[in-house]
Amino acid sequence: MIFLYASIVIILFGFFIVKSQKNQHQSQTGICSICDKSFPDSELQMDETLSFCPEHFKVYNESNWIISKSVECSVGNEKESVELYEQKLKNFQNSQLGFLKTSYKEVNGEIITTLDYYIQK
Numbered sequence: 001m002i003f004l005y006a007s008i009v010i011i012l013f014g015f016f017i018v019k020s021q022k023n024q025h026q027s028q029t030g031i032c033s034i035c036d037k038s039f040p041d042s043e044l045q046m047d048e049t050l051s052f053c054p055e056h057f058k059v060y061n062e063s064n065w066i067i068s069k070s071v072e073c074s075v076g077n078e079k080e081s082v083e084l085y086e087q088k089l090k091n092f093q094n095s096q097l098g099f100l101k102t103s104y105k106e107v108n109g110e111i112i113t114t115l116d117y118y119i120q121k
């Protein structure tokens with residue numbers, strides 16, 4: 001009986017270790033700002049707050065980007081941000097590459113957060 005109890009404890013403990021390792025593994029991935037696919041951190045290239053997969057980092061560096069649309073992120077305005085994100089995903093499927101970048105500006109002492117949608121010029 002004691003042996004059975006010990007076995008269960010060992011199995012549970014083993015399960016716990018496997019689970020925590022899996023979580024660690026998951027946290028070592030990031031998302032490409034252009035294609036929104038998940039990549040291991042070791043493959044992603046960073047530029048300020050943006051991360052790119054190898055293919056799109058090249059595109060990012062070789063392209064001129066212009067802001068196509070800006071949305072102010074404020075309480076009650078979440079819908080517009082979501083719509084901008086959905087538009088970006090849709091455009092990506094139609095081979096129009098772009099990325100979203102958050103910027104901050106101060107207006108009358110207030111910090112305004114803006115979500116800018118960049119597309120290739």
Ligand SMILES: [Zn+2]
Binds near residue numbers: 032034037054055
């Ligand atoms: Zn990508």
